[in-house]
Amino acid sequence: MLPLVLTGCASLQEPTQDDPNYAPLVPEPAPRPVMQSGSLFAQNHSNSLYSDNKARHEGDIITVLLVERTQASKxxxxxxxxxxxxxxxxxxxxxxxxxxxxxxxxxxxxxxxxxxxxxxxADQSNSLTGDISVNVLRVQSNGNLVIRGEKWLTLNTGKEYIRLTGVIRAEDVDVNNTVESTKIANARIEYSGTGAHHGGQSPGWLSRFFSGPLWPF
Structure with missing residues (x-):
């Protein structure tokens, strides 16, 4: 009975919104330095003549273009x-x-x-297109950006969500502040849903037990 109970408990755990593992990073307010007044030039907010508005700091927002396509044949x-x-x-x-x-x-x-x-x-092919805006979680010492974020959509009685984490190079972010998902290192992309429609597409926990590796027959 122990495998039955453990399998049933695992099936009850569904993803929820506002997961702390995907929460946006809110920068802590830094102390404001004393600025010399009397000039139109502000050193802290100045940009180079050739700079752009690409994300490069913690808490900045980057739009990820999902262009995932996989195909396998055996x-x-x-x-x-x-x-x-x-x-x-x-x-x-x-x-x-x-x-x-x-x-x-x-x-x-x-x-x-x-x-x-x-x-x-065996033939298998998958495709995922769309976009999701994520936050810069951390800037590594070599300049790479650790990104993380999620998007939830409520459709009728069910919910769909996209979660994404990974590491990108600052050079791969284009002038529109977007980056393709194929350029994300250690990418973890999760697209699924919750609710009655999603639950009806998967077998119950008892059926999964009888068809799983723990069933001895």
Whole structure:
């Protein structure tokens, strides 16, 4: 009963909104330095003549363009065949002739034949397009940006969400402050949903137990 209880408890845990693991980073207010007045030039807010508005600090927002496409194909074929036969000479009687019963000569023989054929084929393709805006969680010492964020959509009685974490290079962020998902290192992209529609697409916990590796038969 222990595997049944553990499997049932695991099925009750559904993702929720405002997960602290995907919460946006709110920068702590820094003490304001004393600025010299009397000039239109502000050193803290100045940009280079050739700079842009790309995100480069903690708490900044970056838009990730989801362009994920994967395709896999696998095919295997196996054939084995084996034939074997063994025969013995007829049994010889006391008179030197073969022993017979009812006119049939007693002779022993054995034969075996095995034939096996196996064929398997698997094709899988996935596609995910869209966009999601995330926060810069941390700026690494080499200038790479750790990003994290989520998006929730409420559709009728169900909810759909996208969660994303990873590391990007600041050079890969274009002038529109966007970056493609294929340029995210250690990307973790999760797209799923909750509610009645999503729950109806998956089997119950008892069915998963009988079809899982813990079922001994």
């Amino acid at each position: 095919k295997a074929k196996t054939e084995t065949k084996k034939d074997s036969s063994t025969s013995f000479d007829p049994i010889v009687g006391l008179n030197g002739g073969p022993v017979s019963v009812g006119g049939n000569v007693l002779q022993f023989g054995a034969g075996a034949k095995s034939d096996y054929k196996g064929d398997s084929k």
